[in-house]
Structure formats: structure tokens, C-alpha cells
Amino acid sequence: MTAIARETGWAAGVCAGLHAAGIRHVVYVPDNPLSHVLAALRDDYPDVVTTIATREEEAFGIAAGLYLGGARTAVMLQSSGLGNSLNALTSLVIPYQIPMLILISMRGDAGEWNAAQVPMGRAVPAILDAMGLSHTTIASAERAADVVRLVATTALSTRLAGVCLLPRRLTAPSVERRRG
Amino acid sequence: MDRLEASRHLVATLTDEAVIASLGHPAYDLFAAGDRPEHFYTWGSMGLASSIGLGLAMARPDRRVIVLDGDGSLLMNLGSLATIGWVRPANLVLVVWDNALYGTTGGQPTATAHVADLEAAARAMGFASTIAVRTPDELRAALARTRAEAGPWAIVAKVTESAPIAKPPLDCVYIKQRFMAAIGNPEPGTGGAAP
Numbered sequence: 130m131t132a133i134a135r136e137t138g139w140a141a142g143v144c145a146g147l148h149a150a151g152i153r154h155v156v157y158v159p160d161n162p163l164s165h166v167l168a169a170l171r172d173d174y175p176d177v178v179t180t181i182a183t184r185e186e187e188a189f190g191i192a193a194g195l196y197l198g199g200a201r202t203a204v205m206l207q208s209s210g211l212g213n214s215l216n217a218l219t220s221l222v223i224p225y226q227i228p229m230l231i232l233i234s235m236r237g238d239a240g241e242w243n244a245a246q247v248p249m250g251r252a253v254p255a256i257l258d259a260m261g262l263s264h265t266t267i268a269s270a271e272r273a274a275d276v277v278r279l280v281a282t283t284a285l286s287t288r289l290a291g292v293c294l295l296p297r298r299l300t301a302p303s304v305e306r307r308r309g
Numbered sequence: 310m311d312r313l314e315a316s317r318h319l320v321a322t323l324t325d326e327a328v329i330a331s332l333g334h335p336a337y338d339l340f341a342a343g344d345r346p347e348h349f350y351t352w353g354s355m356g357l358a359s360s361i362g363l364g365l366a367m368a369r370p371d372r373r374v375i376v377l378d379g380d381g382s383l384l385m386n387l388g389s390l391a392t393i394g395w396v397r398p399a400n401l402v403l404v405v406w407d408n409a410l411y412g413t414t415g416g417q418p419t420a421t422a423h424v425a426d427l428e429a430a431a432r433a434m435g436f437a438s439t440i441a442v443r444t445p446d447e448l449r450a451a452l453a454r455t456r457a458e459a460g461p462w463a464i465v466a467k468v469t470e471s472a473p474i475a476k477p478p479l480d481c482v483y484i485k486q487r488f489m490a491a492i493g494n495p496e497p498g499t500g501g502a503a504p
Contacts, residue, residue, distance in 0.1 A: 154364075154367070154368070156364075178367070180367070180396065181392075182360075182388070182392055183389070183391055183392060184386075184388050186356070186357065186386070187357070187386055187388055187392065188360075189357070189360075190354065190356075190357030190358075190359075190360025190361050190363075190364065190386075190389075191360045191363050191364040191367075191392070192364060193357075193360075193361050193364060194329070194360065194361035194362060194363060194364020194365040194366070194367070194368070195364035195365070195368045197349065197361065197364070197365050197368070197485065197488060197489060197492075198364065198365045198366075198367070198492070198494060199368055199369070199489070199494030202364075216355070217354050217357055219353075220352070220353020221351065221353055221354035221357060221361075224481045225485045226481070226482050227485070286498075288498075
């Protein structure tokens with residue numbers, strides 16, 4: 130296994146998991162780790178449509194509309210963008226019971242170098258708990274596909290959005306030499 | 310032309326279109342003008358009606374999607390115009406009831422009361438066609454054009470505020486399930502489709 134494959138195997142797992150759950154639309158606001166997911170989708174799952182939004186709240190609106198039209202959908206964002214998403218989640222996604230997979234690329238956790246990322250990153254689990262959204266941390270590349278698929282299918286069955294957190298120790302293992 | 314009058318003219322033209330209504334007065338007037346199961350009434354998420362409409366238009370390119378937004382709501386999510394202009398769904402019609410004020414919250418002025426021009430903004434962001442209308446005849450003519458010419462369309466209708474006379478159902482899940490069944494993709498698990 131090459132160094133690059135070893136560092137981005139988690140992204141391949143995420144893609145396999147969401148695809149296995151029947152998700153064919155991904156709406157996102159980009160960040161650096163998520164670029165690996167986007168690259169894997171482009172290379173290995175050309176049937177998945179990716180749409181870039183200008184802001185995370187907008188991404189949740191687009192995803193809700195996709196679901197209303199019968200599509201299974203994932204939203205991808207950086208943890209900093211959860212703050213931009215709260216009204217969409219609490220006044221649309223949750224009360225209308227619009228299920229979707231939410232993938233949050235974490236900042237502010239172990240390996241962080243930017244103090245401005247820390248307060249929101251540390252608050253993410255408590256904010257999700259306060260909204261009643263369950264969250265699962267993807268601890269290893271090997272487990273990524275199974276966990277993402279399970280969280281997505283649970284969300285769809287129960288009509289409650291499900292969240293997978295992608296920690297920096299998973300997505301940026303060489304953070305000491307590659308900042309960002 | 311007040312907003313309720315404009316809403317009535319719009320509803321009178323509908324056949325099988327799906328309609329997404331922004332919260333507050335646009336949704337109240339759509340309901341008062343004539344309830345249909347193909348109406349999705351939002352009760353929150355200010356600013357996101359056009360984003361919901363975009364997602365729906367992407368998932369269902371076979372069906373025309375009309376969004377009823379307010380000027381204040383659209384100003385909250387102007388980035389949506391850029392995304393719509395990029396994705397360019399031919400089946401999406403964005404109607405902005407532009408009364409130049411926040412009608413649901415007491416009539417505070419919006420930026421369109423000053424210099425902001427939402428039709429120009431939609432045009433600048435790549436909408437296929439945009440038009441500003443002020444009269445019922447102009448509104449009807451614009452809606453007729455949206456049937457013949459591919460979108461995305463933005464119709465900015467200059468309206469005056471009118472007092473709401475009715476409110477749509479409060480049950481969010483009812484609104485959703487009725488809507489999804491009416492447009493032909495019933496929500497899985499509601500008895501209308503394979504899981």
C-alpha cells in the first residue's frame with residue numbers, strides 16, 4: 130500500500146458506505162480532508178452527483194429538496210460549518226423528519242494547530258446532543274464503510290438525520306508535516 | 310397588485326407543478342389562494358425555500374418546480390442564486406414576492422426598498438431568464454413564458470403587503486408526506502412505495 134493510499138483509505142471507506150446505503154447525491158461545502166472523499170467519488174462512483182453549496186445551511190436546504198424528490202442524500206461539511214447549519218437542522222430537517230447522512234470533517238480536535246478552530250470543534254458533540262442527533266466517530270479506515278452505511282440506513286429507516294464525525298487523527302494523520 | 314392577489318393569479322395557472330413556499334406570509338397566502346397537496350409549506354428555515362426548490366428540481370427533472378420566496382428571505386440566502394445559476398435546472402421557477410419589507414415581522418424595510426435589485430442579482434448569477442413584473446397581466450404573461458422557455462427562471466413580482474387571511478396546516482410531517490405522495494414519490498414506509 131502506498132503512503133497516499135494508506136492516508137486516504139478512510140475516504141474510500143466513506144464512499145463505499147454511503148454508496149451501499151443507496152445515496153446518489155452528496156451536497157457539500159468543501160474542506161481539505163473532504164477533498165479525498167470527493168476524489169474517490171469522482172474516480173470510483175460516477176453515479177453519485179456532487180453539488181457544492183455556498184454555505185452549509187444552503188447545503189441542508191438542497192439536501193432536503195432532494196429527499197422530497199425521492200433521492201437519498203448526504204451532506205458533507207467541516208465542523209466549523211455546523212454553526213452555519215443550526216436553523217436549517219432545527220426548523221426544517223428535524224421537524225419535517227427529513228433523513229440524511231451528515232458527514233462532518235472535524236477541526237479543533239487532537240492534531241489541531243489553529244486556535245480559531247478549537248471552540249466550535251470542541252462544541253460539536255454537545256451541539257449535536259442538544260438537537261437530539263446521534264453521532265458516531267469513524268475511528269479507523271477499516272471500519273469506515275460499515276459504520277457509514279449503518280448510520281445512513283438507520284437515518285433513512287428512522288427519518289432522523291444521522292451524523293458521522295471524521296476526526297483529524299483519521300483524516301490528517303501526517304498533520305505534523307502537512308498543516309491545513 | 311397585493312401579494313394575496315398575486316398568489317391567486319399564480320395558483321390559477323397551476324397544473325401539476327410542485328410549489329415550495331417560504332415561511333410566513335408567502336406560505337399563508339399560497340394556502341389562502343388555494344391549497345393543493347403539491348404545496349410544500351415551510352414553517353421555518355428562513356431563506357432556504359429556493360435551496361429546497363433547487364434540490365427538488367434536481368431530483369425530479371420531469372416536474373416543474375415553483376418556489377415562492379420573499380425578498381427578505383432571499384436576501385438571507387443570496388448564495389442560493391449562485392448555486393442555481395451554476396446547476397441551471399431548466400425546470401425551476403423562482404418567484405419572489407418583493408414587497409420591499411419584512412411583512413411577517415412587522416413591516417421593517419428590506420434592502421430592496423433602497424437599491425437592491427433581486428432580478429439583476431439572479432441575472433448576474435446565471436439564471437437563464439429573469440423578469441420583473443408589477444401587474445396581474447405581466448405576472449400571468451411571465452408564468453406562461455416559463456412553460457415555453459427553459460429555466461431557471463426568476464420572476465421578481467413587485468407586490469404590496471396584504472394581511473394574511475389563513476394559515477396552512479401546522480403538522481410538518483403531514484405536509485411532507487402529502488407532498489411526496491402527490492408528486493409521485495411517496496415517502497418510503499408510508500405504504501405507497503417499496504422500502
